[in-house]
Amino acid sequence: MAIYTLDFERPLLELERQIEEIKKGGGADLSKEIGEIEAKLADLRAEIYRTLTPMQRVQVARHPRRPYTLDYLRMVFADFVELHGDRLFRDDPAMVGGWARLDGTSVMVIGHQKGRDTKENLRRNFGMAHPEGYRKALRLMMLAEKFEAPVITLVDTPGAYPGLGAEERGQAEAIARNLIEMASLRTPILTAVIGEGGSGGALAVGLADRVLMFENSVYSVISPEGCAAILWKDSSQRERAAEALKITAKDLLDLGVIDEIIPEPSGGAHTDPEAAATALGEALKRHLRQLRKLKVEKLLKRREGKYLSMGALSEK
Amino acid sequence: MAWFKKERKPRTSERVKLEIPADAWEKCDECGHIDIKDRFVRALNVCPNCGHHRRIGVQEYVDLLVDEGSWHELDLELKSADPLNFENYRERLQAAYKKAGPLDAIRTGFGRLDGMPIDLGVMDFAFMGGSMGAVVGEKIARLAGRSIAKRIPLVIVSASGGARMQEGVLSLMQMAKTSVVLAELADKGMPFISILTNPTTGGVSASYAMQGDVILAEPGAVIGFAGPRVIKQTIGQDLPEGFQTAEFLLEHGMVDMVVPRSELRDTTAQLLRHMTGSRPAEAAD
Ligand SMILES: [Zn+2]
Numbered sequence: 001m002a003i004y005t006l007d008f009e010r011p012l013l014e015l016e017r018q019i020e021e022i023k024k025g026g027g028a029d030l031s032k033e034i035g036e037i038e039a040k041l042a043d044l045r046a047e048i049y050r051t052l053t054p055m056q057r058v059q060v061a062r063h064p065r066r067p068y069t070l071d072y073l074r075m076v077f078a079d080f081v082e083l084h085g086d087r088l089f090r091d092d093p094a095m096v097g098g099w100a101r102l103d104g105t106s107v108m109v110i111g112h113q114k115g116r117d118t119k120e121n122l123r124r125n126f127g128m129a130h131p132e133g134y135r136k137a138l139r140l141m142m143l144a145e146k147f148e149a150p151v152i153t154l155v156d157t158p159g160a161y162p163g164l165g166a167e168e169r170g171q172a173e174a175i176a177r178n179l180i181e182m183a184s185l186r187t188p189i190l191t192a193v194i195g196e197g198g199s200g201g202a203l204a205v206g207l208a209d210r211v212l213m214f215e216n217s218v219y220s221v222i223s224p225e226g227c228a229a230i231l232w233k234d235s236s237q238r239e240r241a242a243e244a245l246k247i248t249a250k251d252l253l254d255l256g257v258i259d260e261i262i263p264e265p266s267g268g269a270h271t272d273p274e275a276a277a278t279a280l281g282e283a284l285k286r287h288l289r290q291l292r293k294l295k296v297e298k299l300l301k302r303r304e305g306k307y308l309s310m311g312a313l314s315e316k
Numbered sequence: 317m318a319w320f321k322k323e324r325k326p327r328t329s330e331r332v333k334l335e336i337p338a339d340a341w342e343k344c345d346e347c348g349h350i351d352i353k354d355r356f357v358r359a360l361n362v363c364p365n366c367g368h369h370r371r372i373g374v375q376e377y378v379d380l381l382v383d384e385g386s387w388h389e390l391d392l393e394l395k396s397a398d399p400l401n402f403e404n405y406r407e408r409l410q411a412a413y414k415k416a417g418p419l420d421a422i423r424t425g426f427g428r429l430d431g432m433p434i435d436l437g438v439m440d441f442a443f444m445g446g447s448m449g450a451v452v453g454e455k456i457a458r459l460a461g462r463s464i465a466k467r468i469p470l471v472i473v474s475a476s477g478g479a480r481m482q483e484g485v486l487s488l489m490q491m492a493k494t495s496v497v498l499a500e501l502a503d504k505g506m507p508f509i510s511i512l513t514n515p516t517t518g519g520v521s522a523s524y525a526m527q528g529d530v531i532l533a534e535p536g537a538v539i540g541f542a543g544p545r546v547i548k549q550t551i552g553q554d555l556p557e558g559f560q561t562a563e564f565l566l567e568h569g570m571v572d573m574v575v576p577r578s579e580l581r582d583t584t585a586q587l588l589r590h591m592t593g594s595r596p597a598e599a600a601d
Contacts, residue, residue, distance in 0.1 A: 160522075162542030162550050167560060170570045171541035172517075176526035179491060183499035199479075199488060200522045200541070207492045221479050221488040221519075230481065245484045246400045255399065257485055304496040308457055310489040311450025312399035315391075 006059050008048060012267075015041040045267045052216070054242035054251075055224060060216040061195045062158075065270040067277065068127075069096055069111030069154045072194065075277035076284070077102050077109060083143075085136060089169060092133030094125045094161070095205075097140045102152070103285045108144035110137045110205055111154030111194070127196075128161035131174035134204045138178050141185055150188040150288055153205040158223065160201030175204040182207040183307075188291035188299060192262065192280060193217045193249075194269075209303050210287045211257070213249040214276070215264040219257070220247040257310065260287075344368055360577045369534050369577055371514060374423045374438045377473050380581055381436060382427035389425035391458055394451045396420065396483065405482040408444065416443040420451035421476065424459040426468065430585040432594060435463045438473040439520070446476035448520050449483040453490030456524060460497040460508075469507040469588050474525040477543065478518015491523035498527050507591035509584055512539050512562065512571065530587050531571045532580070533562035539571070 019037050022030050052060065060066070073080050077100035084091040097110035112129065115121030129137075137153075144151045160171055182189060182205075191208035197219030213219060222230075227245055228237035252258040262283045269276035291299065342353045346368035356363070360380065361370040378387055395418075398405050412420075421443040426435045437459050439446045456472070463470040479487040501508055510528025512521075514537035522541055525531075533539060540547075540560040548555055558564050565571045575583045589596060 160541060162546045164547065164551060164555070164559070167540050167542065167547065168568055170526075170568065172521035172539075173526045173570055175522035175541065176495075176524070179495035179523055180499045180502070180527050183492075183496040184503060200491065200519055203488055203491055204522075207495065219485055221483075221485055222481055227481055244400065244402055245481075247485065252485060255484075255486060257489055304500065307489065307492045307496045310493050311453050311483070311486050312397035313450050313454055314395045314397045316393045 005064065006056070008052075008056050008059075012041060012045055012048070015044065042266065045271075049216075049266055049268065053239065054218070054245075054248050055239045057216050057248050058196075058218050058224060058238075058242055060268045060270075061218045063268060063270045064116070066195055067269055067273040068116075068156060069109075069113050069194070071273060072111075072154060072277055072280060073100060073109060075274060076281040077107075079106075080109070083140060086132040086139055088135055089132045092125075092130050092136055093123050094127050094129040094157075095133035095137055097137060099149075102281070103288065106147075106149045107152050107288070108140050108149055109152045109154070110140055112157040112201075112205075114156060114195070125161055127157045128159060128198075129157065129201060129204075130161050130163075130166045131169040131171050134160075134174040134178050137205050138181055141182065141189075145185050145187045148187060150190060150292065151185070152284060152288075153189065153191045153208065155191060155193040155197050155202045155206050155219075156195035156217075157198045157201045158196055159198035160204065175200050178204045179207055183303065184300060186296045186300070188288065188294075189303075190284060190287055190291060192284065193219050193258075194280070198223065207303075207307070209291055209299060209306075210259045212260045212262050212283055212287065213252060213258045214262050214269060214280070215249055216268050217249060218247040219249075219252055220245050345370070362577050367535060367576070369514065369536055371441060371475070372577075373442065374440045377438045378423070378425075378427075378436065380577070381429055381471065381473075381584060382434070383429060383431065386427040387425055388427065389423060390462075391424060391455050392419065394420065394454055396449050396451050398482075399450070399486055400482070400484045402482040402484070408482065412444050416440055419443075420455070421446045421448065421480075422452045422455050424455045426462070429471075429581070429588065432585065432588055432592065433466075433468045434471050434588070435459050435466075435468050436471045436473075439475045441475040441477075441515075444480065446474075446520070447478065447480035447487070448476060448490050449480035449487045450490060452480075453487075453493045456494045457497045460494070460501050463506050463508075464497075464501050464504050467504070467506060469509070469592060470501060471509045471511065471584060471588075472524060472528075473511045473513060474516045474520055475513045476516060476518065476520035476525075478520060488519065491519050494524045495527065498524055502529075507588060509587060511580065511584070513537050515539065515543075517541065517543050526570075529591065530573075532573050532575045532583065533565060533571045534580070535562055535574050535576055537562045539565050 079101040082098040112127040114127035115124040189208040193213040224238040224242035225235045227241040229235045249261045265272035265275040344363040347366035349365035424437040512533040
């Protein structure tokens with residue numbers, strides 16, 4: 001699979017191709033020439049990524065090579081033991097979780113999981129969880145609470161799955177229960193949006209003491225395509241919708257919904273997963289150290305206060 | 317059965333002309349039953365023939381659930397501040413104020429039910445499809461805050477298509493906002509009865525509407541996370557008959573009871589007496 005699959009990255013592909021051709025041609029010392037093109041490539045990449053439109057960021061957030069939850073579990077955490085099942089219906093592969101170690105201490109890590117190829121995506125349902133996924137997540141959070149371990153959630157989902165079985169088994173109830181339980185969970189909750197933060201399906205594991213977002217991740221109440229279809233009866237207006245909905249990390253920081261933006265390597269997390277993992281690990285450790293210093297009562301009071309202040313109002 | 321209908325219809329309309337002006341008659345959208353308007357009204361807008369529950373307004377629920385003369389409305393001045401400067405949102409809000417009144421998609425207040433104090437919120441589907449933005453979130457948070465402070469049971473009647481897109485991710489966060497305050501209400505042991513009416517979907521069903529200690533639903537109400545149209549699109553086939561109705565949710569264990577509108581008041585009062593340790597109404601002095 002090519003690294004550059006997005007339309008706005010095509011100029012980069014061209015430079016890459018030039019480098020390849022020079023290398024193929026062989027001959028005498030070409031390192032100077034290659035070095036020049038590589039420098040140009042880096043500059044161009046940085047320039048493109050500095051000025052991404054909101055919809056282009058959506059494309060990066062959905063990039064098929066972007067690191068997923070299990071990738072970060074491998075790169076950021078140690079000693080991971082995956083746990084399965086909601087004890088009620090089945091195991092939902094669109095949501096993964098288990099014990100892991102960060103900064104030397106045990107934590108419960110829970111996150112949406114997309115598939116890398118078609119076959120895996122069918123199994124993982126493209127990261128769209130059913131009620132049993134949210135119920136598994138809640139079971140693991142309560143396990144963490146019981147053993148006084150912090151909860152870290154990684155958000156990466158287009159949304160909660162809208163299907164027959166999901167509705168039959170209470171998709172709305174599953175999300176609603178997670179929210180009310182997370183509101184009073186007596187252990188720190190730290191969330192990072194690593195890719196797509198798709199509406200209720202994202203928030204269902206994202207009500208937290210601190211919420212971080214990768215630079216090119218997005219978080220929205222509705223997909224740009226869905227919004228455009230409803231407002232303008234035309235899903236090709238997604239650029240306009242992405243702009244209007246204010247879904248980028250910077251927008252969410254300005255709106256007071258998130259606490260910090262985690263920088264990504266130039267060209268997006270998929271161009272250098274290790275660097276992205278390092279940045280994520282550093283941010284998680286720092287926030288976790290701060291949260292662990294707080295007494296539970298104070299933690300809960302702050303969590304409540306944080307969400308009570310959200311929303312813009314006027315009152316005469 | 318076409319012959320049967322054909323025969324009945326003209327006779328009814330003939331009689332209309334003779335006795336009562338035409339505008340005094342109404343037709344049920346569900347079964348086609350035609351009846352005197354007043355009979356619909358007296359039946360709380362439930363079809364006397366098939367029991368179809370028509371949508372009624374906020375005031376009608378307040379009148380239904382609250383003892384006469386005991387209603388005090390709260391937070392009359394809260395308005396959305398259009399935080400995203402979302403195109404056309406201000407215009408849409410103005411249109412909604414004109415159509416449904418200045419109180420956004422929920423009205424909140426306190427009163428008495430069979431003499432018991434309650435805090436009551438009723439959503440207004442006529443206001444932008446009952447969509448939840450910051451005003452709805454704030455009114456619920458304040459109302460539940462009042463329930464916590466005064467130790468009064470909370471009742472919310474929901475009718476909503478979900479979060480208000482025009483307030484972006486901040487509308488999504490109202491799900492979290494209402495959840496943190498309802499978690500505190502639960503912690504304080506105060507009852508919360510959630511009443512679901514047609515329709516209750518999206519961010520509202522996935523937050524407070526489904527967080528009640530007891531969840532009641534009106535007959536036939538569409539209740540779910542995703543709307544029927546989205547599901548149909550996703551699975552590429554028609555939905556089974558009765559999918560996502562109140563009765564379907566009862567069968568699948570997602571609501572406690574399906575309660576006809578005529579019994580809503582008594583059932584809610586009965587439940588509150590159980591949950592607050594009050595004596596039954598008949599036995600009260
Ligand atoms: Zn009828």
